[in-house]
Amino acid sequence: MTKSAAQEHASPPSSLPAYVFRGPAYVTIRTRTNDQPKYVDTRLNVWTWYDGGTAMNIDWSGLKLSSEFVEIAKAFMAHMLEKYSPSTAYRAARMLHRVSESDISLKFPWAAEEIISAFNSWNSSREYVVVFRTLYRWVMDRGIAGFSNDIYLKIKDFKTERSSPYSRIFLSQSGLELDEEILLLKRIERQSLTDSWEDVQFNIVLHLGFELAPRSI
Template identity: 60%
Template sequence: MTKSADQEHPSPSSSLPAYVFEGPAQIAIQTRTDDQPRYVDTRLPVWTWYDGGVALKIDWVSLDLTPELNEIAKGFMAYALEKYAPQTAFMFVRSLVYLSNTALARYFPWDSKNLLTELSGFKKSRQHLIGFRRFYRWAVDRGIKGFDSNIYLKIKNVKSDRVDPYARIFLSQSSLELDEEIRLLKRIGRELSSDSWEEVQFNIVLHLAFELAPRSIQFHSLDIADFEFIESTDHEKYYTLWLPMAKKVSQRRPERRPRKITTRLGEKISRHVAEIQRRFGSDCEPVSSAADRAPADALVPMIQGLLLINSLGSAMAPLAISPMMTAYGEVGLFWAFAVINLAMVGFFLWRRGKRPAPEHPAPFAPTATFSPTGAELRVTEDLMHAAQEHPTLEAMDSTPGQPAVRADAQ
């Protein structure tokens, strides 16, 4: 008899068999951005999930637990990945890693005396104690052999060591030495060639981290639309970065707060955005998020088209690649990829010639988006002429032969 990771059972019994993890092959996790994997493969020896572009993982081979305890830990992690946020689940990983370094990892089931003795080590870290307490509570709730509710009550009453409230302040724990800060500022301030746009991007990330110190999930969620600048009448430019709030990134439209950045950093970002849009197009964005900004009437056809292309590729790829691998061996796989990529490049070039970009009513240069205030300050004579040549919405909606009625008419 085996038990799944998410089944509830009554109080433990000595007649229960050893626990065997029989959870799903893939676990749906709570991701905060749409471009990261939403599932964890439990068939692999290393479970990996992502948060803000950072890979979080647990290696069951190197964990060095007893076989039965290893199975129980897998069931608990499957439960934690489904129920909690990615970083919270990784907190439980750190608790299991600490458990593997104690004497409790060498044998199972545990006797109450040795277990309570080892808790003195868990008390030193609040996260380790909370993680182990939640792990034990999960096992008790499912009636797993070797876990007792009376011992859990003793574990629940154990308190972590008191920590000075000021000890968690980042600047009081670590800071840059004077020579380290000088080297960092020199690296941020050095001139880079515009051709090496990847190095420029890394320099911008380093400069941005020095000025605003955003979290990794905030870095990962930044978009071109979050950067804006305003040019005043005396040609002074003021740069702003709308930084998404780290704890609200999972929302459809997460709340953002404006953060002022220096002119030097703003000019770097502005030039980099222009270079990226010059290379990849002014409306470039990941295919995975292309449907987010699509109009309502084009959303369903766009998703249907993406699914159709994915289905055709899955069905045709084995049929196309197998003959080449049969004829040329392993090298045939790479030749097949080369032919497919050349065909795609040729199709894109042909499509670009058949469907050129539409002409704009006024001269256009790829720049970052402006706020309403910035747009008002940037109105030029060319835009005024373009507005006069194109009818307004009120004029288009008015009845023929009758003047358009403005909403602010008295």
């Protein structure tokens, strides 16, 4: 590949300073019980949170990632912890671990071909690919250097493999997209504008359905 061709496929260089995470020291999280911490201390090397008594964490010092991308990843994790359920946020942590184990771990910014190669090394795992695309879009929308719309469109078109002809049926029954989950949580937490028992009853059933519904592995 010639130099000009390589430049065409890679993210455009930027003269902007490297991104630094300057988020809140404590990120408030959604908890299901009142006997567990309701925040994550982002000043620590290990971020720990709980879901129904189960501890989850991400050890930043243990990840083999470029220093610039670590700062970006911290901002994304803080966003996930604040906006989504603890278990959904943990999907992002698992994805970052997978990135740390891949060939792109210390490379940044990435070319589209490098990201797609990483996807293939993950055996096209749907969960990791979807969360990585969510991260890429989230960062790109905030104008952080090293991400481009052209690369996003290429990785958006990447098709994940399904394990059997019936996988689509099972997947459609087992989970929500990230934007769907936050809309549902907002609906559950919304205060009723009336004293209608039917409205209260519906909200109870909706809440129970969300808490007891099956989650993807």
